Structure formats: C-alpha cells, structure tokens
Amino acid sequence: MNNASKSKIISFSRTLGFSKIGFASTEPFIEEKDVFRKWVSEGRHGSMKYLERNLDERFDPNKILEGCRTAIVLAINYYNPDNNQSIPTNTGKIARYAWGKDYHKIIKLKLISLAEKIIELFPESTNLTFVDSGSLPEKLLAQRAGVGWQGKNSLIITKEFGSYVFLGIILTTVELEPDEPHKDYCGDCTKCLVGCPTTAIIKPGLVDATRCISYWTIETKSYIEIPLEIVNNSESRVFGCDICQEVCPWNRFAKPTNVTEFQVNENKTELTKDYIENLTNEEFKNIFKDRSLKRIKLKGLKRNVCMISE
Ligand code: B12
Numbered sequence: 515m516n517n518a519s520k521s522k523i524i525s526f527s528r529t530l531g532f533s534k535i536g537f538a539s540t541e542p543f544i545e546e547k548d549v550f551r552k553w554v555s556e557g558r559h560g561s562m563k564y565l566e567r568n569l570d571e572r573f574d575p576n577k578i579l580e581g582c583r584t585a586i587v588l589a590i591n592y593y594n595p596d597n598n599q600s601i602p603t604n605t606g607k608i609a610r611y612a613w614g615k616d617y618h619k620i621i622k623l624k625l626i627s628l629a630e631k632i633i634e635l636f637p638e639s640t641n642l643t644f645v646d647s648g649s650l651p652e653k654l655l656a657q658r659a660g661v662g663w664q665g666k667n668s669l670i671i672t673k674e675f676g677s678y679v680f681l682g683i684i685l686t687t688v689e690l691e692p693d694e695p696h697k698d699y700c701g702d703c704t705k706c707l708v709g710c711p712t713t714a715i716i717k718p719g720l721v722d723a724t725r726c727i728s729y730w731t732i733e734t735k736s737y738i739e740i741p742l743e744i745v746n747n748s749e750s751r752v753f754g755c756d757i758c759q760e761v762c763p764w765n766r767f768a769k770p771t772n773v774t775e776f777q778v779n780e781n782k783t784e785l786t787k788d789y790i791e792n793l794t795n796e797e798f799k800n801i802f803k804d805r806s807l808k809r810i811k812l813k814g815l816k817r818n819v820c821m822i823s824e
C-alpha cells in the first residue's frame with residue numbers, strides 16, 4: 515500500500531482547509547441500497563425526483579468510476595458561533611450551512627486541487643470529485659472511512675467538530691489503505707428524535723424528507739404551498755433547519771471554522787416578514803449573490819415568509 519503517498523494526501527488536504535479526511539474501500543452498499551429503495555418507494559423523497567434515478571450506480575462506486583479502489587472522504591467545518599437563539603421569534607432563521615458562501619463551489623475547487631495532487635503522485639490515476647451530488651451516498655462513505663458516524667438525526671457527526679461539517683468525496687483508481695469505519699457514539703440519546711418539531715425522523719438515522727422543514731424551505735418549488743402542519747411547527751426557519759443539530763450534545767464540541775469563505779461575523783440580515791415582503795429582486799441578488807439561499811430565488815423566500823411566527 516502507498517502509505518507515504520497517503521500521508522502526502524492527508525497533509526495537502528489540511529493546507530486546503532479540510533478538517534478531516536478518511537479512506538474507504540469501494541465495495542457496494544447492499545443493505546443500505548434496500549433501505550434507500552424502500553424510502554423512495556414510500557415517497558419519502560417527495561419531489562426530489564433525481565433520487566429515483568441510477569440506484570445501482572449510487573450504491574456501487576465501481577459503476578460510477580470503473581476500476582476505482584478508494585473513496586477519499588473529506589469533511590470541512592462550517593460552524594460559526596451562535597446567534598440564532600437571540601434572533602427575535604418574528605424574524606426568519608437561515609440554517610447555519612447557508613451563512614457563509616455557497617459550499618458547492620468552494621469545496622469543489624478544493625477537491626479539484628486535491629485530485630491534482632493525487633495525479634502528481636500517481637500520473638496514471640483517474641479521479642472524480644463529488645460534493646452534495648445525488649450520485650453517491652456521501653454519509654455512508656464517511657462512516658466507512660472513519661470520518662464520523664451517522665447519528666440518529668441521520669447526519670455525520672465527528673468527535674472533533676460535531677455535525678456542522680460538509681462532506682466531499684474523491685473516487686480514485688489508486689489503492690490506498692482503508693481506515694476503520696467509525697463507531698456510533700449516539701448511545702441512548704434521543705434528543706434529535708424528540709426535538710424535531712415535525713417528527714421527520716421516522717426512525718433512528720432515517721428522515722422522511724416530506725416532513726422535514728429543510729426540504730420544504732429549500733427543495734420545493736415556490737408555487738407549492740407548505741402544509742399547515744409544517745408551517746405551524748417551523749420555528750421561523752425560512753431556509754433550512756438546524757434543530758436536530760442544535761439539540762445534539764456532540765455539537766458542544768463545535769469550533770469556529772477557519773475557512774475564510776464560511777466565516778461570518780454575525781447573521782446580520784434581519785429577515786422580518788416586512789423586510790422580505792418588500793425586498794426587490796435587485797436587493798435579493800445583491801445580498802445573496804454568492805450564497806446557497808439564492809437557489810430558491812426571491813419568489814421562494816417570499817413563499818417561505820409563512821414560516822415566520824407573529
Ligand atoms: C437528499 C438530501 C437531503 C434531503 C433528505 C435528508 C436525509 N436525511 O435523507 C433534505 C432536503 C431533507 C436534506 C436536508 C439536510 N441536509 Co442534505 N443531503 C441530501 C443528499 C443529497 C442525499 C442524502 C440521501 O441520500 N438521503 C436519502 C436517505 C434515505 O439516505 P440517508 O440519510 O443517507 O439514509 C441511509 C442510512 O441512514 C442508512 N440506514 C438507515 N437506517 C438503516 C438501517 C439499516 C439496517 C441499514 C443497513 C442502513 C440504514 O441507509 C439509508 C439509505 O442509504 C446528501 C448528499 C449525498 N449525496 O449524500 C445531502 C447531505 C446529507 N445534506 C447535508 C446537510 C448539511 C443537510 C441539512 C443539515 C441542511 C439544513 N441545515 O437544512 C439538512 C439536515 C436534515 C437531516 N436531519 O437530514 C450534508 C450533511 C453533512 C453531514 N454532516 O452529514 C450532506 C451530506 C451534503 C454534503 N455534501 O455535505 N438533505
């Protein structure tokens with residue numbers, strides 16, 4: 515195995531700002547594919563139709579990159595110290611992952627730099643990069659690579675940074691020694707199951723997207739009305755939801771990110787109903803131009819105003 519090269523990849527990932535890195539084998543996930551298939555067949559993915567496609571590929575990395583030997587899993591801390599709690603209840607809350615710049619582009623560039631490093635070390639290798647892509651089970655790979663464990667809230671939790679980490683993957687044809695899968699440290703805790711205001715966590719580790727505030731505020735088209743049951747329990751979340759992470763004891767270990775693009779001094783925008791209703795397209799584009807929220811457009815944000823309590 516290429517231990518010296520593995521160390522070089524690890525060190526280089528640190529210089530790029532990644533918080534954790536792990537290496538996993540690329541065998542297919544058999545049982546998990548069945549769980550996923552059932553989840554989709556029950557309609558728990560709602561309108562995220564892309565999740566219905568390419569099931570065989572998603573759970574077998576070799577069907578995505580023929581001859582791939584290793585999945586390199588990267589986690590990057592995006593945590594900013596809290597101030598959501600002090601936001602008045604009549605002000606919309608944005609999930610932490612969207613406070614900084616849109617992570618898709620930022621992480622993609624870092625993954626490409628790391629892939630270039632791998633090519634430098636292994637000129638014959640083929641490498642593919644993924645971030646939040648529908649094509650790989652990123653959390654399953656993260657657990658297998660020892661980066662963290664999949665908590666009952668279904669998210670990857672790291673011992674060092676908690677769950678406020680994004681995941682990125684490089685599939686490579688290079689064989690690198692795999693790490694041990696991560697142990698589960700949820701124990702008897704049920705804080706996220708109890709804390710989810712819309713009972714979206716249907717069993718430990720499995721979320722019904724159609725009951726999840728994050729799904730309704732980010733993934734659904736702006737002309738679709740959000741069900742009253744979700745609206746009434748939304749706790750003023752207008753874009754995404756962090757409740758099942760806020761209640762998680764492991765997030766006591768969250769540390770401020772040192773990735774410049776994810777750093778914010780304060781969550782300054784006071785998203786009151788009035789403010790959002792009077793926002794013009796130009797102002798919206800200006801405020802959210804390089805942030806994930808721009809994805810739902812002004813129309814989506816205006817639709818989500820219903821989530822803000824009086
Ligand atoms: C679809 C999706 C969503 C959907 C569905 C969420 C979900 N939990 O499934 C919605 C829109 C609701 C969503 C919300 C959020 N998301 Co999202 N999402 C994804 C995406 C694209 C796919 C996840 C997926 O396949 N879900 C389908 C379900 C069925 O899969 P699953 O949770 O992985 O479940 C598997 C295991 O639980 C296992 N399993 C469960 N029970 C059992 C039992 C047995 C016996 C076995 C064997 C297996 C098993 O099998 C299941 C199927 O494979 C991933 C990126 C990726 N490609 O992985 C990001 C991702 C999971 N999301 C992310 C984030 C940040 C969020 C939010 C925190 C954003 C926010 N603040 O609003 C919320 C969190 C909500 C939550 N508690 O999950 C991050 C999570 C990072 C982390 N630390 O884990 C990811 C990894 C993106 C990234 N690259 O960083 N998301």
Ligand code: SF4
Nearest residue numbers: 710726727755757758
């Ligand atoms: S993100 Fe919010 S709504 Fe979705 S499972 Fe977590 S607490 Fe429940």
Ligand code: SF4
Nearest residue numbers: 665666700703706762
């Ligand atoms: S709140 Fe408790 S059960 Fe839920 S993910 Fe965190 S440790 Fe696990």
